[in-house]
Amino acid sequence: MTRQTRAIGPTLTDEQWQRLEKFGVEFHPSAGDLLFVAGEQWYPLVLVDTGWVDIFRPANQWFEETVVASLGDRVFVGELGVLSGQRAFLTARVTEPGRMLRLDRQAIRRVMAEDDELGDLLLRTLWQRRESLARGPAALTLKIVGAARSREVLALRTYAARLELAHTWHDVQDDEELTGHGIGPDDLPVVFVQGEPIPRATPGILAEKLGLAYAEAEDVTVDLAVVGAGPAGLAAAIYGASEGLSTVLLDRVAPGGQAAATSRIENYLGFPYGVSGADLIGQAQLQALKFGVRIFAPCEATALEPSADGVTLTLSDGSRVRARSVIVATGATYRALALDRWADFEGAGIYYAATPLEVKQVAGSPVVVVGGANSAGQAALFLATNGCPVHLVVRGGSVGATMSNYLLERIADDPHITLHVSTQVTGIQGGSALERVTLSTGEVVDCRGMFCFIGAEPSTDWLGEVATDAHGFVLTGTDVPLAEAAVMLGTIGRDPLPFETSVPFVFASGDVRGGSMKRVAAAVGEGSSAVASVHRALAWSPQPTELSLSAASTTPRTSGPARPPRT
Secondary structure (H helix, E strand, O other), X not given: OOOXXXXXXXXXXXXXXXXXXXXXXXXXXXXXXXXXXXXXXOOOEEEEOOXXXXXEEOOOOOOOOEEEEEEOOOEEEOOOHHHHOOOXXXXXXXXXXXXXXXXXXXXXXXXXXXXHHHHHHHHHHHHHHHHHHOXXXXXXXXXXXXXXXXXXXXXXXXXXXXXXXXXXXXXXXXXXXHHHOOOOHHHOOEEEEOOEEEOOOOHHHHHHHHOOOOOHHHOOOEEEEEEOOOHHHHHHHHHHHHOOOOEEEEOOOOOOHHHHHOOOEOOOOOOOOOEOHHHHHHHHHHHHHHOOOEEEOOOOEEEEEEEOOEEEEXXXXXOEEEEEEEEEOOOEEEOOOOOOOHHHHXXXXXXXXXXXXXXXXXXXXXXXEEOOOHHHHHHHHHHHXXXXXXXXXXXXXXXXXXXXXXXXXXXXXXXXXXXXXXXXXXXXEEOOOEEEEEEOOOXXXXXXXXXXXXXXXXXXHHHOOOOEOOXXXXXXXXXXXXXXXXXXXXXXXXXXXXXXXXXXXXXXXXHHXXXXXXXXXXXXXXXXXXXXXXXXXXXXXXXXXXXXXXXXXXXXXXXXXXXXXXX
16 A cells, blocks of 8 residues: 655654664554554654554544544654643554654653754754644644633633644634534633533643643752743743753743733844744744753742742642742733723733734724833734724823834834824723723724733732832842841852842842843843853852751841942
8 A cells, every 4th residue: 555644844864864763762563553642641752664653633522533644664753742741632543563663751852962953853843743733633622612802712812822732713603603512601711622622711721631731740849940931031941951950931821921922023133024022932932842941831930938958939729849949030910001991801802912813803993002112112013014093092292212213213104003192091991892992182992902011010929028129120139138138148158149039049030120121132131141140059059057048038028229249
């Protein structure tokens, strides 16, 4: 029987294949054997030396079995889940016996670490396969069902998009359509995983089902826990893992932070034509997986407790993550306007991001953008290019001091953008979703969406006694107040290192840190630089003292004056 291989993958030379084989364990499966099954976590990467394998979407009550790919000689079987830990959403079945080799998680990591050429080939192929599967029948293994302008549905779709999950979304139009699928209005949103419905689904529930949530059963003490997966956190995780630190990365929503909400970044080094925040974050995630970072989201840290052997993070579900060091890169929480019904319309007309996902909700309709900084200007231009008449509302009398000149010039030349200066939003109206916005000038704007970019508050409430400034941003290095620094000196025999907070072995980088530049490039630099201090801290041999490490958290929290640099 003649078969044709249908799978994305490189054509390996004999020499490359022989090198790759050295990392595997040989086995000889029979026809009908399953190499891995849908729902299995940490399944192996399989090298098919001889034989044939079908990759298929298993049948369920909604769909028949569907073969996605047939793989033959000199092809490897697997996709990005072998690196991320996501449970398999397809099954692999041997159709013709032969010689094959199995690479477990540790073996794949060895390939990445020891053979750059093969590591790059594997990584590029796994990523391309994930992208290809997201456009084919495999995407039906994860289906989100709910109304288009539902905040709960938007949360699920945002989570799936940021983690590059192969999925589909179905907009439910009426109750009759729901009944036909055995779903009631109170069950929405529903997520189908391999045909199994999960009513009233949330990103957290979905993460647990897919194997992407932190499980205390995996509990080990890691060298580095990074809290917050924006540019600073991703950079810290990548540099930490690439330099040999066992690293976990936690985010309360999904990787990306404010950068993922940016439609176009034009002042980032190396991208003269600009790069979308989603693309930048997607590549950074892939880089993190390459170096062995475990990414968990949604995964919210709610408390931090120092101890004699490191730091313990408590998560919102009560799980505990133990680490020798922690980098806090939680960024900031978006500010909201103090208006009636604001919470009602969040995710149903009020948005804090202008990515393709949000634009689909408003394409071609009038919108309001609130804010006078670069993020607001970029959002206004992106929305305008997607056919939206845009009202850009700026509280100040001018935007010249807060927005880059290249954005100002484009906004002034764009006929789809109306600039309102010295203006505020004073009211919002609508039914189940936003329909109108009232401005302080008395003008009422009919709109389908309002995009709010008025700044953010640092996400530091959970940090306990870590010293912050008057605005809640974390103080680090020479900015740590003298009282807290004195406790650290007496406790472990040294001053706070660059990017280290008032609590030993706890560091901060990015927007959450006092004095940071609040730019993507600066956040990436701070995240990587913080790792250098982590190495110094972990290598430090503390001098015996009568003080316990916990004393660092008993000094009253303060935002007192920064001391001069020590010599």
